Amino acid sequence: xxxxxxxxxxxxxxxxxxxxxxLDHSATTPVDAQVAAVMTRCLSDTFGNASSVxxxxxxxxxxxxxxxxxxxxxxxxxxxxxxxxxxxxxxxNLAIRGLCEATAHHGRHIxxxxxxxxxxxxxxxxxxxxxxxxxxxxxxxxxxxxxDDVEAALRPNTVLVSVMLANNEIGTIxxxxxxxxxxxxxxxxGQRNLWLHTDAVQAAGRIELNVDELGCDLLSLSGHxxxxxxxxxxxxxxxxxxxxxxxxxxxxxxxxxxxxxxVPGIVGFGEAARVAQDQLQQRETHVRKLRxxxxxxxxxxxDDVLMNGDREHRLPHLSNISFRFIxxxxxxxxLDLQGVAVSTxxxxxxxxxxxxxxxxxxxxxxxxxxxxxxxxxxxxxTESDVDYVVDVLVDSVARLRELSPLNKQDVFSHx
Amino acid sequence: xSYSATFTDHLSHPRNVxxxxxxxxxxxxxxxxxxDRLRLSLVIRDDRIELAKYLAYGCAPxxxxxxxxxxxxxxxxxxxxxxxxxDDLINGIGxxxxxxxxxxxxxxxxxxxxxKNVR
Numbered sequence: 233x234x235x236x237x238x239x240x241x242x243x244x245x246x247x248x249x250x251x252x253x254x255l256d257h258s259a260t261t262p263v264d265a266q267v268a269a270v271m272t273r274c275l276s277d278t279f280g281n282a283s284s285v286x287x288x289x290x291x292x293x294x295x296x297x298x299x300x301x302x303x304x305x306x307x308x309x310x311x312x313x314x315x316x317x318x319x320x321x322x323x324x325n326l327a328i329r330g331l332c333e334a335t336a337h338h339g340r341h342i343x344x345x346x347x348x349x350x351x352x353x354x355x356x357x358x359x360x361x362x363x364x365x366x367x368x369x370x371x372x373x374x375x376x377x378x379x380d381d382v383e384a385a386l387r388p389n390t391v392l393v394s395v396m397l398a399n400n401e402i403g404t405i406x407x408x409x410x411x412x413x414x415x416x417x418x419x420x421x422g423q424r425n426l427w428l429h430t431d432a433v434q435a436a437g438r439i440e441l442n443v444d445e446l447g448c449d450l451l452s453l454s455g456h457x458x459x460x461x462x463x464x465x466x467x468x469x470x471x472x473x474x475x476x477x478x479x480x481x482x483x484x485x486x487x488x489x490x491x492x493x494x495v496p497g498i499v500g501f502g503e504a505a506r507v508a509q510d511q512l513q514q515r516e517t518h519v520r521k522l523r524x525x526x527x528x529x530x531x532x533x534x535d536d537v538l539m540n541g542d543r544e545h546r547l548p549h550l551s552n553i554s555f556r557f558i559x560x561x562x563x564x565x566x567l568d569l570q571g572v573a574v575s576t577x578x579x580x581x582x583x584x585x586x587x588x589x590x591x592x593x594x595x596x597x598x599x600x601x602x603x604x605x606x607x608x609x610x611x612x613x614t615e616s617d618v619d620y621v622v623d624v625l626v627d628s629v630a631r632l633r634e635l636s637p638l639n640k641q642d643v644f645s646h647x
Numbered sequence: 648x649s650y651s652a653t654f655t656d657h658l659s660h661p662r663n664v665x666x667x668x669x670x671x672x673x674x675x676x677x678x679x680x681x682x683d684r685l686r687l688s689l690v691i692r693d694d695r696i697e698l699a700k701y702l703a704y705g706c707a708p709x710x711x712x713x714x715x716x717x718x719x720x721x722x723x724x725x726x727x728x729x730x731x732x733x734d735d736l737i738n739g740i741g742x743x744x745x746x747x748x749x750x751x752x753x754x755x756x757x758x759x760x761x762x763k764n765v766r
Contacts, residue, residue, distance in 0.1 A: 565707040635664055637686040637702035
């Protein structure tokens with residue numbers, strides 16, 4: 233299952249010079265022009281290997297260090313606590329597997345949530361096969377984990393709690409601050425071998441982040457969600473936290489991630505982090521305004537829609553809506569033909585379909601999960617984009633509902 | 648793989664949508680695994696498909712399969728329609744990725760169920 237991925241691309245739509253509106257910023261963001269300019273300079277001028285002793289190498293080293301300071305500043309960390317990796321998935325793998333391998337002698341139990349990104353889910357499943365025990369906390373109708381459930385799940389042999397900061401499908405912000413403060417309490421009570429990881433890939437650059445306020449030991453970041461290119465990310469590793477490296481055979485990144493640094497990518501990530509920090513408030517206000525306008529119009533003009541996830545504790549740029557009686561992928565492709573790019577939790581392949589586990593975790597039935605769509609706004613969207621998308625959506629939903637044989641009663645009775 | 652012009656045309660402008668009030672036969676097939684549904688209603692006169700309408704729920708290829716199928720059927724004899732295969736429908740659509748062939752298979756199944764009820 234590919235979450236929120238259109239299975240194949242209607243190239244006709246892409247090639248037709250219609251109006252294009254990109255509302256899939258939770259999948260990826262375009263590279264910011266300023267970021268691209270800095271990277272282009274780096275590509276031509278800073279080609280040295282950052283591990284080399286000569287001037288070329290030292291120039292690259294200085295560029296990487298500067299980026300490290302900028303990324304650290306975005307989350308209130310120290311420069312030495314940032315490990316550059318290839319992206320969010322690698323950050324999550326390194327955090328969880330690295331921590332678990334390094335601390336297995338203290339215990340082999342992990343607590344996580346039932347709505348984590350597939351990269352967290354995947355690494356937890358892998359550890360389970362190796363004999364680790366994993367507790368997956370439920371979320372409730374609002375899509376939020378309860379700290380009480382973390383407390384109830386905690387065992388003397390728990391070494392890691394991994395709960396995402398904000399969900400990638402519905403944008404709900406998890407109580408990581410509360411969980412962090414509970415874990416610090418446990419430390420004070422003597423359970424010292426307990427660490428907290430949070431996947432902040434969706435949250436970074438969209439809401440204010442501070443690792444000390446969160447109380448986390450490990451935090452994952454990805455460049456391409458904040459207008460940097462793909463192929464670069466970072467893991468915050470709090471000073472003193474031991475990790476078993478997953479890439480070995482080099483001294484880079486303080487022995488935590490071997491391999492020659494992706495200097496242009498890292499430089500782009502640093503610049504994107506700097507700009508994100510500078511413009512955080514402005515971007516947040518802008519996307520929230522667009523998102524709220526969009527939701528108000530959708531609710532006003534389309535019947536039988538259901539908003540997924542908590543209305544308040546959520547990222548400002550994201551809206552997840554179930555459209556009753558229709559299927560997400562059919563709607564997605566209809567929108568794409570009209571130049572509107574969004575995501576759905578439903579992807580049907582070879583006659584198998586697993587409706588989005590995140591929407592199912594909210595207690596929605598399969599049909600509502602299949603009809604869920606994610607609209608994620610970005611800094612370059614405009615009010616006119618919102619109005620165009622709503623018009624297209626009203627038309628597409630009406631057309632698909634006319635086609636739908638679903639008895640409305642079926643859906644309501646299974647809700 | 649990109650979609651064919653026929654595919655995008657039928658998705659944007661589906662033909663023969665609805666249910667015939669005076670249908671000779673109606674059948675609905677559901678893919679039990681992915682939940683896609685296709686409902687066909689036909690008016691058959693003198694062993695020939697005179698009218699065909701469909702309703703569909705599912706991914707875009709399922710919606711398109713219903714539309715293209717109804718166009719292919721109208722005017723054909725029952726025997727001719729029974730000879731139609733999944734691949735004929737896929738060709739009529741202008742191709743489908745392999746992982747979406749089940750959509751055409753569901754439509755052909757719905758036709759066969761319909762015509763089984765006639766004969």
